[in-house]
Amino acid sequence: MGKPLTNTSNLTNTTNYEKTQVVYGIDNVIARAIERWRNTEEKMDSCIDKLQPKLLVTDKMLFPELLDLIKKDIRTRTIFEITEENVFYIRELLRLVKSNGDNKHIIRHLDNVVGNFSISDEKIFQSHVMGDLSVPNKNNNDIKTEKEQKKSGFSSVPDCSPQCILSNFKAFVEQQQNIFELMWEKAIPAEQRIREIEQGIEPGVIETIKDKEEIQNLSFSLLESANKEILVIFSTANEFHRQKGAGFFKVIKKVQEIRPWIKIYVLTPKDNEIEGEIKSNQDFFSFDIVFIEPLQRVSVLVVDKRYSLTVELKDDTKQQPSIDAIGLASYSNSPPTVLSYISVFETLRKQTELLKNLKHHDKIQQEFINIAAHELRNPIQPILGLSNHLMNRKGRDREERELLETINKNAKRLQRLTESILDVTKIESKSLKLHKEKSNLNNLVLDNVKNYKNFIDKSKNITFEYNNFNKDIVIEADKNRISQVITNLISNSIKFIDKKGDISITINKRKETNGENKKDVVVISIKDNGIGIDKEIMPKLFTKFTTKSFQGTGLGLFISKNIIEAHGGRIWAENNNNDGKGALFSFSLPI
Template sequence: MAPTTRVIFGKRNAIDTELGIFKKASNSIDTCMTYTRPSLAVSIKQIRDAFLSAKSRGVRLRYITEINQQNFEDCKVLLSIVHELRHLDGVKTNFMISEGEYLAPLIQEKSEAIASEHIYSDMIQIVEHGHCIFDTLWSKSIPAEERITQLQNGAVPPETKIMDNQDEIMKQIIHLSEVSSDLSVVSNHGGLHLTYNSFLELFKKVLEKQKRGEGEGIRWIMRIEKDSVKLVKKFLKLGVKIRHVKNLAPINFAVSKYGLIATVEEMTGGGMIQNLLTSNEGSYIKHFSSMFELLWKEGVDARYRIKDIEEKVGIAEIEIIQNPVDSIARGWDMVRSARKEINVLFSSSNALRRQIMMGALPLLKNASERQKVKIRMLLPSSDKSEQLIEQIKSNVPKIDIRAISANLETKISILVVDSKQCLILELKDDKQSTSYDAVGLSTYSISPTITSSYLAVFESFWRQAELFEKMKEVELLEKDFINFAAHELRNPVQPIIGFSELLYSKIDNHEHKRLLDEVILNAKRLERLALIMLDVTRIENNSLVLRKEIVDTSEILRDTVDSYNRKLEERNVERNNENTKLIIIQNGIKNINATIDKVRITQVICNILDNAISFSHEGKIRVILNRVKRNGQNFLIISVKDMGPGIDPEIWPKLFTKFASKSDMGTGLGLFISKGIVEAHGGKIWAENNPHRGATFSFSLPIEN
């Protein structure tokens, strides 16, 4: 059988394929997995037995993963199963490879679960490429015994990272609470509420250690207001020491000698944290511990604060700037006064663009070249960010500017100058064209604690930007691999089809012809998969080539629908119980010319019709033509209204992304490719569930006015 590269759908099929690799291996099996995977190797009996069986046959087993507190016990078991287990910080890929086969999930799961889609290959080029990657990672890893000793002795290598997985966040909070005999916490009321709802028993254990003389217990800093008094009293009764500080930076953290966890989220109503900064680096622990001690000295004992609230006594601090004109002017004055460094985090790319329109570039250039100030700038990644970065660097060459993940986009811009003063600007409406209309309330402070808090926030995002750049490099490697695999698939498939069809014409035996039909059918299916993968690569690289011509779009649609109806009539007769049919509703549109790539638009129509037919087993599927005018431009809208179950709510947010499908049929790439084709034509594609049954998929194409 000729070497292949194919997609494995379904978790059961993935396990069977993996077991097959173990069974066929005769020399070696190399495995590289993220830290969530060792639990699968030791807990799923079939996989564990497959490891042991291969080992008993003399197959060399090597395994790379990140060994940490979460998978510590599983890795100790795994160490007895494989020949060699090694640790590598921050492993982000999953694959296994024998001397002749390669298997890896198409979607990297963060949870402890088997991915539903895998890519399998026994092509020599891909297998050799996998071995090269594994050997490179192996050379950078350390023996598992060394890492386990580090964990047992508490000598864990320094690590700082951002977590966005709920299970990981829970485990990290629990771990810090369990290993600490004293905790220093700064949070808002939401943080106190979250602790009371979810982690109270853990905090009680820390307090019990204090009673046994094993630690200092828990100290807590927060802003105490009327609505938090009742809960504060409960914590005071437990033995938690609490102090009130009115003007706290919007950062919540807990720190002990074992580590730090921090977030800028409000945790309204005690809601769970979505993004968490965690670190065991000494510099971070020292910085946040110092920050806490400064705040603690300035704080007011909670009992006195509660008494003030009950007696309606209060004091005012920090400067609140309500006028956006004054806020912008204050920020520019801060830049002019800078002597050492300027750190600025923009809430969005639009926020930066608005400041450039106001003349910020000459201001920054003067600060960089004449004032000799070091400037660091962060902005969320977007379709405009790269262009903005190039524009800024061409005007201010010495500036250090980075993009952070769009997921970390905030509703505030932060400006910290010389570590002495900070300005926080609220983003009220990002759609506005001027900063004066977009900015809401602002706060200005020269407090060392507040300024250092915001500087710590900036530093956290700066580190995250480094990780974001590395992540983009990994994504580029993945795209290159898919492109390589697609090209390598096409090369052997085309002669297989050609020679098979030639052979077909020269044989008379019906059984031989039937077998050859299967060969040709599956070779063509593999060729389609290669073309799909190439389309995905071209769309992601913005290299999709359109061969446009003026054609009658309504004629293309009618011909396509007629072709589908002929096939449906045959299917309905075969199945006897189905009566599916496509009908066109032209709304008076007979002929409508558009400058399009005929083949590509036909591909979009076919993708949508295929989905509609696969989910509609009876009734009429309506194909509707409409003509609309938007902003002076005419558009043709083609809609397909099916009678299926509608769009699954779980799929909806990622409907037009890669592999967005819960079905075992197809690749889940059709709508992603369709979106790329339509947008390359200057149109849009969208979908909605019908009021009673089914869904409607629509796309628009610009036409002559």
């Protein structure tokens, strides 16, 4: 068991009251440490600075006691600060722990551990300050209680003297146990820290920087240190211009000339100036630049997948080259942090490429649909013309007339489909043009209803009701396009009325607020008592291809919305609340 202990007293023998002791001298400090190891019954938690691993492994008095401690049937958790200087001794401690063949002894690493302390069985706290052991100490064997310390004070003890503080004050021990638990959560496995040392990986650091010049200089220093890869994300086009003015790209160019193998990738929003400058100066910008959408005001620099610098953009209105636009910055060499920014970079780059491909695909698709719709339109006109001509000729029997009516009806349906497809392509290519003229809205509604009545299925009995049509309202709008909207909404109502139903059309003038401005509008409402709008499609009612019916394509409401918004109005829909049946579609137009 090693050398017998002298000049010691066990706090556990005085369990009737709480007590604190301070011990001086290397012999007494080591003796108290050994005593705690021997007397621990269930668990011991320890935090040990970077100087002590060597002492644990090489001291002739401590090492045998350490072996006995490892063999005891207790749990230990130990935090070391593992460095290049003590890693050899930590490996030896790990070997001893693993040779015991159980998982009761765990070792972790934490940076900047100062001092040494342990907690035995959550009852006894012991703290060691070893000091400089090369300086002689006259008070080596002094043992002073808390009471004696109050009399003499600590000033009589040299700063270099090894000290040991022991306490069984319950509140104090609990506090120190909580501190240890917090440290334990932040600590990393010893094996991980040893691998970092072997691979030359620096301890993870996350630092907030406030000084603007320091931030700018750090970004240049990181660029100059690059050896493999540079990743840059600018959040706005203005930030690109400011950094160019500050010399950011000159530093990149210099690094590229010295180390031509370095891969450099830049993501930035663009403006006309950036695009033109890059095209005209390709020798200077001889690296990959991908144009992205503007981001939240944070720019990112990642170098060699080891260092990251994120910079807050405080004021994007500042002109180049101004560091006043810079806010706080965060520097890190922590692998998880750096890898997260690399992941953001790769995600942005892939999304941008995907969006570019989708836009190209969408353009080709729109061109194809446009051509197809035009090609369909050409044969429809003669089909309609010939079928009308044959229907009007005398001498047709009933069967022939019904067949011609079927041909004519489906030709008109195909005509409406091709017109809808062409309208969608115009809307999406932003080429929808309006030919505005003054029109009587009342007459426009009545004429459209009258014309549409001819196309209503004869099996349906639909009654129309008109409200507030006693006073004429004149609007300035594209007459044909507004007629298209009215027809679409009436068609929609009729489609969802089973056999018999009512459709009421109401016109109201009112004022609408747009920010601080009020404007006069007319609201046209079309109400029916059909099955109403399905709750599932209500949120996307005015988007393309939204339908739960086998009739129609789901384009009518999308086209109507864009026509009304092009006139400066808006369109909306809701289910009827009063009787619980049917839907109400409304749209407004400025007057």
